[in-house]
Amino acid sequence: DVKVTQSSRYLVKRTGEKVFLECVQDMDHENMFWYRQDPGLGLRLIYFSYDVKMKEKGDIPEGYSVSREKKERFSLILESASTNQTSMYLCASSLAGQSSYEQYFGPGTRLTVT
Amino acid sequence: AQSVTQLDSQVPVFEEAPVELRCNYSSSVSVYLFWYVQYPNQGLQLLLKYLSGSTLVKGINGFEAEFNKSQTSFHLRKPSVHISDTAEYFCAVSEPNTGNQFYFGTGTSLTVIP
Numbered sequence: 666d667v668k669v670t671q672s673s674r675y676l677v678k679r680t681g682e683k684v685f686l687e688c689v690q691d692m693d694h695e696n697m698f699w700y701r702q703d704p705g706l707g708l709r710l711i712y713f714s715y716d717v718k719m720k721e722k723g724d725i726p727e728g729y730s731v732s733r734e735k736k737e738r739f740s741l742i743l744e745s746a747s748t749n750q751t752s753m754y755l756c757a758s759s760l761a762g763q764s765s766y767e768q769y770f771g772p773g774t775r776l777t778v779t
Numbered sequence: 780a781q782s783v784t785q786l787d788s789q790v791p792v793f794e795e796a797p798v799e800l801r802c803n804y805s806s807s808v809s810v811y812l813f814w815y816v817q818y819p820n821q822g823l824q825l826l827l828k829y830l831s832g833s834t835l836v837k838g839i840n841g842f843e844a845e846f847n848k849s850q851t852s853f854h855l856r857k858p859s860v861h862i863s864d865t866a867e868y869f870c871a872v873s874e875p876n877t878g879n880q881f882y883f884g885t886g887t888s889l890t891v892i893p
Contacts (some may be wrong), residue, residue: 669822696879705788707869707885708823715878755822759879765811765830766879770822 668692669771671756677777684743686774688756695761697739698768699723699731702753714739715761746778781805781872785884792860793892800855800887802870812853813871813881814844823869829853840864865891 672687688697696715700708700723710723712731720731728750732740739758743750753775757768782805792798804810811830815823827838834846844855853870870884 674820698881700883705885707785708883710880713878713880757823761879763879765828765873765875767813767825767828768823768879768881770815770824772820772822 669756669758669769671754671771671774673774674772675775675777677779678743678746679779680747682743682746682778684746684776684778686741686743686754686756686776688739688741688758688771689737690739690758690769691737692758692769693736694758694769695736696759696768697733698757698759699729699739699741700755700757701725702755702773708755711741746776748778750776751778752776781810781874781882783870783872783882783884785868785870785887787887788885789888789890791890791892794862795859797858798856798860798864798889800868800870800889802853802855802884804851804853804870804872804882806851806874809875811873811875812844812846813873814838814842814853814855815869815871816840817867817869817886819866826855826868860889860891862891862893864889 669690698713699711714733730742756771759768760766786801813828814826829846871881
């Protein structure tokens with residue numbers, strides 16, 4: 666079974682703090698993705714990565730950065746958290762090479778910025 | 780880029796009644812189509828996918844979907860719903876040669892009423 670884990674289910678941070686969200690997958694997938702999920706807006710892609718040290722901006726990268734130093738781990742960084750970054754964050758992974766491969770999702774991290 | 784429309788944000792239905800959740804996408808180019816389900820406080824789980832071949836696709840938990848190329852639709856159906864089907868449902872589209880990037884709809888919240 667593919668397993669995608671996220672470091673925290675719930676997180677509360679203060680405005681201006683630096684926040685790290687960690688994602689680990691155990692299926693040797695090349696592709697990894699970070700989404701944010703908001704009511705009425707669905708899932709929006711923040712960043713994705715095709716390989717170690719590779720990253721590509723998604724639809725809403727502003728205010729975020731990412732790091733992929735190892736194949737199994739993909740980190741999302743909020744350099745200076747703001748209240749409008751309060752959201753559910755979902756990590757996903759997939760095999761590379763075909764757009765037909767499904768994405769496997771972690772359980773999500775619900776982040777509240779106060 | 781694709782645009783994915785889920786026409787109904789909320790669908791209430793009585794237990795054992797049939798249900799259809801609608802999904803339309805914007806482009807008529809070759810696409811791959813997916814339906815995901817998200818149970819409360821969980822990540823997304825694949826219900827079914829259409830890659831090619833038969834336009835009627837069967838998935839888990841008794842769900843099925845029909846691909847209609849001329850109407851650019853991929854509606855999800857179940858002939859008889861259970862309380863346990865209460866969840867958020869997301870339609871997603873990917874295109875060949877785009878590196879497995881998915882475009883998600885805004886989601887449909889299905890509530891099954893006893």
